[in-house]
Amino acid sequence: MATRRRVMRAIKVYEFGGPEVLKLETDVSLPIPRENQLFNNSFILQVLIRVYACGINPVDIYIRVGTYPQSQSLPYIPGVDVAGIVQKVGDNVDTFKVGMAACQVARVHGMTVLGTAGSEEGMHREEMDEIAAAILAGIGAGWLKPVVGHEYPLEEVAKAHKDIMQNSGQTRLGTRKEKVLIKVHACGVNPVDTYIRSGIYTRKPALPYTPGLDVSGVVVGVGENVASFKKGDRVFTHDTVSGGYADYTVASVDSVFHLSDKLNFKQGAAIGIPYFTAYHALFQKGSAKAGETVLVHGASGGNVAAHHNIDMIVEMLANVNLANDLKLLSNRGRVMIVGCRGTIEINPRETMAKETSIRGVALFSASQEEIRECAAAALAGIEAGWLKPVIGREYPLEKVAEAHKDIIHNQGALGKIVLLV
Numbered sequence: 336m337a338t339r340r341r342v343m344r345a346i347k348v349y350e351f352g353g354p355e356v357l358k359l360e361t362d363v364s365l366p367i368p369r370e371n372q373l374f375n376n377s378f379i380l381q382v383l384i385r386v387y388a389c390g391i392n393p394v395d396i397y398i399r400v401g402t403y404p405q406s407q408s409l410p411y412i413p414g415v416d417v418a419g420i421v422q423k424v425g426d427n428v429d430t431f432k433v434g435m436a437a438c439q440v441a442r443v444h445g446m447t448v449l450g451t452a453g454s455e456e457g458m459h460r461e462e463m464d465e466i467a468a469a470i471l472a473g474i475g476a477g478w479l480k481p482v483v484g485h486e487y488p489l490e491e492v493a494k495a496h497k498d499i500m501q502n503s504g505q506t507r508l509g510t511r512k513e514k515v516l517i518k519v520h521a522c523g524v525n526p527v528d529t530y531i532r533s534g535i536y537t538r539k540p541a542l543p544y545t546p547g548l549d550v551s552g553v554v555v556g557v558g559e560n561v562a563s564f565k566k567g568d569r570v571f572t573h574d575t576v577s578g579g580y581a582d583y584t585v586a587s588v589d590s591v592f593h594l595s596d597k598l599n600f601k602q603g604a605a606i607g608i609p610y611f612t613a614y615h616a617l618f619q620k621g622s623a624k625a626g627e628t629v630l631v632h633g634a635s636g637g638n639v640a641a642h643h644n645i646d647m648i649v650e651m652l653a654n655v656n657l658a659n660d661l662k663l664l665s666n667r668g669r670v671m672i673v674g675c676r677g678t679i680e681i682n683p684r685e686t687m688a689k690e691t692s693i694r695g696v697a698l699f700s701a702s703q704e705e706i707r708e709c710a711a712a713a714l715a716g717i718e719a720g721w722l723k724p725v726i727g728r729e730y731p732l733e734k735v736a737e738a739h740k741d742i743i744h745n746q747g748a749l750g751k752i753v754l755l756v
Contacts, residue, residue, distance in 0.1 A: 341365040346492050349410045351401030351583050352516060352556035352566075354493035357413070368425045382431050383423040390416030391487075391495045399496065400516050400556065401583035413492075513588045514576065515564055516556035520600035522579040523549030524730075524738045524752040525608045526651075526674055532739065535676075538699055545578025547754075550586075551594055551603025561588050569594040573607030573698070573706070580735060582756055589703055592710050595717045598724070605724035605751035608698060610716075611709040613649070616671040616696045618712075619705050621647050630663070632656055647671060654679045657693070661685035671696050725750040732756055 345363040348356050368381035395413050421435045474480075487495040528546050530536035551571040554564050564570065572579070574590040594603040617623040627646035644665040650656055653670075654677035660670045662685060669692045686692065701709070716722030727750025730738040735754060742752050 344489060345412050346414070346489065347410050347412055348399060350555065351399065351409070351518075353400070354496045356399065356556075357493050357496065359490055359492070363412070368423055368428075380425050380428045382421050382425065382428055384417060384419040385422045386417045386419040388418045389414045391492075391499050392416065393499060396496055396499065400585065401581075513560050514558040514585050515554055515561060515570070515588055515591050517550060517552045517570060517572070517584050517586060517591070518555045519550045519579060519582060519584055519756045520552040521550070521604035522547045522754045522756060523604040523608065524735075524742050524754060525549065526742055527608065529739050529743055530676075537697075545581055545584075547579025547581070547584070548572070548574050549604050549607040549609075550575060550579035550584055551600045551606075552584075552756075555583070558588070563588065564591060564593075569596070569600075569603070571603040571606050573611050573710075580732065580754060589706070592714065595714070597717055597720070601726045601729065601753050601755070602724040604753050605726060606713055606717075606722075609724075609751065610713045610722065611701075611706065612673060612696065612698045614709045614712050615698055615701055615705060616649050616673055617647070619701070619708070620694055620696050621649075621669060621671045623647055628665070632660070644668075649673055652676065657681055658685075661691060661693075664689060664691045667691065669694055726753060728752050730754050 341364070342362045343365050344359065344361050346357050347360050347363065349358065350356055366383065368383050392415065395415070398407050399413060401407075421431050421433055423433065424431050485495070485498060525548065527536065528548070531538065531540065532546060549572065551569075554566055554568040554570055556566065557564050570591050571594045572584075572586045572590045572592070575584045575586045577583075577585040594600075598606075617629070623629065623646075628644070629647045629649065630645045631649045631651075633651050643663055645663050646665050646668050648660045648663065648668075648670045650660055650670050650672050651674035653660075653672045653675040657670065657672070657679050658681045661681065664670065666689045668689065672693065672695050698706075713722060728738070728741060730741075730752070732754055738752055738754060
């Protein structure tokens with residue numbers, strides 16, 4: 336006689352995105368406690384709990400949208416904080432018995448421990464035991480009494496997710512308000528990525544962080560106030576909230592632009608930082624005019640001595656070239672510093688006779704109005720056909736370290752370096 340399949344209700348997620356990806360199913364197979372499951376070189380004993388209540392945490396939202404540092408394989412069942420009755424225990428479990436009331440901070444089947452007051456991945460078992468002992472002692476003494484707020488049936492989990500993000504004020508990640516969730520197909524690698532990574536850039540992210548600014552891909556979710564993008568749109572960015580070296584990224588709607596069908600995803604990942612920075616340097620900060628001579632000085636470190644009376648130099652390696660750049664300028668010429676990897680000594684007298692100037696350029700400092708102007712110029716160039724990014728070396732995400740070495744050490748490379756996701 337065949338054993339009858341035991342099923343349960345559960346919320347399942349088949350794709351990362353907004354609250355709409357939370358699907359209620361009524362015929363999910365009942366999980367079975369796994370014996371001696373190995374995790375982090377330790378054996379974990381498991382119990383099966385009949386859930387009576389499950390806490391909703393902001394981390395549940397981060398996992399659902401695909402922006403949490405510890406990736407979750409699809410499909411999965413959300414929820415980490417549950418309370419209920421033990422229904423089954425593994426052969427080697429002696430601390431719990433069937434029928435006991437229990438609460439847990441880790442799923443019977445699924446991910447590692449996730450906490451609400453910080454990230455608890457990687458904690459030693461002894462540390463978890465110490466935390467649990469303190470909590471249980473507080474409950475026993477009567478001073479720890481959790482206050483329950485809103486209550487939702489399982490069918491309204493999407494509303495619970497929306498409410499917890501709104502009530503907690505946590506809007507940086509997720510797809511609410513002015514954010515867009517993107518399935519990344521390609522991500523550009525820029526010199527600035529290496530400066531940020533090494534800690535020498537003025538803009539230092541909090542650690543740990545995910546690098547990557549220029550991504551191209553497909554929209555899989557949008558915030559509640561986003562009207563300019565919809566699921567399925569091809570897009571590119573010049574900045575991200577959660578980092579572009581990933582399968583999915585969250586970006587502010589002001590940093591996202593429609594990708595023309597004339598370009599592929601690799602070309603889309605080569606637009607943001609390079610083209611926007613060029614326009615920002617030449618026209619918005621450099622005030623370039625028709626008929627002027629411009630030298631775009633790459634990071635190779637060599638000057639063309641025959642070039643003189645140059646109206647504008649876009650300098651990518653100021654710590655090597657700046658002193659000589661000043662000798663090449665025409666009257667009222669200017670050097671636009673886009674890249675610099677160290678210090679240099681110059682003679683300010685070189686700027687006086689010709690009234691030349693040195694101007695720093697950083698796209699991060701551009702106003703939203705300037706960014707929109709950069710985007711409009713780039714999009715017009717794409718439609719007109721003269722803006723066609725050239726792609727150089729391509730790397731899988733697993734070889735990102737090689738890509739970073741390549742962009743710094745390989746001089747004279749032709750084309751944009753991209754990561755393929």
